[in-house]
Amino acid sequence: MKDYYKIGEISKIYGIGRDSLMYYEEIGILNPFRDSNGYRLYNISDIWKLNLIKELRILNFPMKTIKEYLENRNIKSTNEMLEKEIKLIDEKIEELISHKENIKKRLNAINETVKNTAFDVIEVKYMKKRKALKLNANIKRDEDVDFLIQKLQKEYENRFNILGNNNIGAIFSLESINNNIYNEFNSVFCFLDENEDVYNITFDENYYITMSYGGSYSKNKEYIKNMLEFCEEENYEVIGNPIEIYKIDIHETGKVEEFITEIQIPIKKRL
The missing domain is CATH 1.10.1660.10 (Multidrug-efflux Transporter Regulator; Chain: A; Domain 2)
Known part of the structure; x- marks a missing residue:
């Protein structure tokens, strides 16, 4: 040697x-x-x-x-160093498990939406009170919706995900719809879990007429008209701005034909 x-x-x-x-x-x-x-x-x-x-x-x-x-x-410092590393590893394991559950939740949301959505069917549904984060804006382009959703996420310290989130949407301007304009929105929003403490708006419990459609957002004009006609036929009164929820959108697929969107309109029975 x-x-x-x-x-x-x-x-x-x-x-x-x-x-x-x-x-x-x-x-x-x-x-x-x-x-x-x-x-x-x-x-x-x-x-x-x-x-x-x-x-x-x-x-x-x-x-x-x-x-x-x-x-x-020395023996003491060796033990302390190794025990400290075990603690750090345990923390990383917990973080990875949480990360894995988050990804599984996103996957389930995508797959359940694709599997269980009934298209072009108008239904009356009762919705419980829903907590949400909302950002007001005058929106006239689809691209503005994406930008404002990102802005909303950043403003609230990334409290919600975008990929695989089927609770993100925009609120129509009912006034614009009454003037035959179907691509103007008042705000974007994201529904939250009911146990969430940080939110800036609640959607009150109410009855809604709902319908899901696939493909381009340009179809919403046709579907909203059909839903409003349904209201007239069934003696319902529209009592608030319609909302559009992007169940599957540009974040999950680049194929427009795979988009899935749900429209919800708050209503009540006319006396």
Whole structure:
């Protein structure tokens, strides 16, 4: 066995790049000396440090922690360091489990929407009170809806997801609809879980006529007209702005024919 090893030899033996070895020297973990030609020479007695560094890096310990540990090692500090890492790993596991459940929820929302949506069927449904986040704006283009939804999400510190969320929508201007304009909206919104504490609007419990359609949003004019005709035939009065919920949209698919949109209009029976 040699007493000293050059940087190239150490790099090859340990699979550690020269840059990393020089960084370890820079922060004071390794202290090679120079031979007469200026080459770095590593003392065989310091090799144990590289053994520990390599193993601790595999365990994802940061270099700051490794340096502190190498400077003050004993059974107590070893146990404390490993126990602390176990705690961090447990926290990461919980975070990953939560992340996995979030993704499963999005997948379920997409698949349930595709599987269970009945198209072009007008129904009367009773809706419980719904909490939501809402952003008011004068919207006249579909692109504005996407921009404002992103703005709403950012404003409320990403409290809701966009991909796989079938509770995002926009509120029509009933006044515009009465003037035969079907692409103007007053606001965008996202319905929230009923146990959510942060919200800025509630949609009161009420009866709604509802209908889902597939494809381009340009169809909403035809469907809203049909729904309003249904109201007249069934003696219902429209008591608020219609809403449009984007169950499947540009975020889940680039194929317009795969879009799924639901229209809801609040109503009451005429006396």
